[in-house]
Amino acid sequence: MFFFLSKLLPLFVYPLGFSLLLMLASLVLLWKRPRWGAFAVFLAFVVLMAGANGWVCAGLVRSLESQHIPTDEVPNAEAIVVLGGATRSPSPPRPWVEVNEAGDRTLYGAKLYLDGKAEYVVLSGGRISWRGEVGSEAEDMAKIVEAMGVPSEQILLDRTSLNTHQNAVNVKEILEERGIQRVLLVTSALHMPRSLRVFKKQGIDAIPAPTDFLVTDASLAAMSDSWEAIVLNIMPDAQRLALTTRALKEYVGIVVYGLRGWL
Structure with missing residues (x-):
């Protein structure tokens, strides 16, 4: 139940869900308190425009991604831990495992192994059954990294974790079985601040190796380099609203995980 509520309730905090609540409230208020109803509509407009x-x-996004930007070459470790959330199962009509926006996690984890950064690759991630997909993300990621050249005997799988806390708990068990002390933690840069704190809370010596950066120095500079860019960045965009929601999701996650003592 906690897992379901952790997915459902935050939806009403994010810009789209919060705006819909405001508009629903306005429909009720307009009958007897039209001024309050109009204010609710205006506030919904502001929230959507801002998001x-x-x-x-x-x-x-940058406030999270900038926290662990590598300044030196990625050091060697005993294992590379790659967190799930990066793949789609090979459910028909898909011909094979597919990667989503966060698919860089899997690709970068394989690259670090091929660069000789560690002996093992630990792939962590189960799958939520209500989305109609099959298998586990760990198994899907394994297919991808094997296709990239990582030997199957060097791949360790956590097939059951459904959130970042479970990632850390399950990976800790795998590491202890192998006597592994130091790992490179690979996940999206946006997700790294929360992930790193959760892993360190479990006593894992994790070195951040972020990937999947959504905001670059060049994209920031381009936002104000012409009047056309300024106008386009003022105008609302669905993709930017989605990225704002992803960033807010991380901040909500940090608060919830903190309250539960997970970081």
């Missing part, structure tokens, strides 16, 4: 604004979106 879909280029500078608001980039600022929120």
Whole structure:
């Protein structure tokens, strides 16, 4: 039940869900309190415009992604831990495992292994059954990294974790079985601040190796380099609204995980 509620309730905090609640409230208020109803509609408009604004979106995403930007070459470790959330199962009509926006996690984890950064690759991620997909993300990621050249005997799987806390708990068991002490933690840069704190809370010596950066120095500079860019960044955009929501999801996750003592 906690897992379901952790997915459902935050939806009403994010810009789209919160705006819909405001508009629903306005329908009720307009009958007897039209001024309050009009204010609710105006507030919903402001929330959506702000969430879909280029500078608001980039600022929120950058505030998380900038926390663990590598300054030196990635060091060697005993294992590379890759967190799930990056694949789609080979359910028909898909011909094979597919990667989603966060698929860089899997690709970068394989690259680090091929660069000789560690002896093992630990792939962590189960799958939520209500989405109609089959198998586990760990198994799907294994197919991808094997196709990239990682030997199957060097791949360790956590097939059951459904959130970042379970990732850390399950991976800790795998590491202890192998006597592994130091790992490279691979996940999206947006997800890294929460993930790293959760893994360290479990006593894992994890070195951040972020990937899947959504905001770059070049994209930030381009936002204000012409009047056309300024106008386009003021105008609402669904993709920016989605990125704002992803950033807010991480901040909500940090608060919830903190309250539960997971970081």
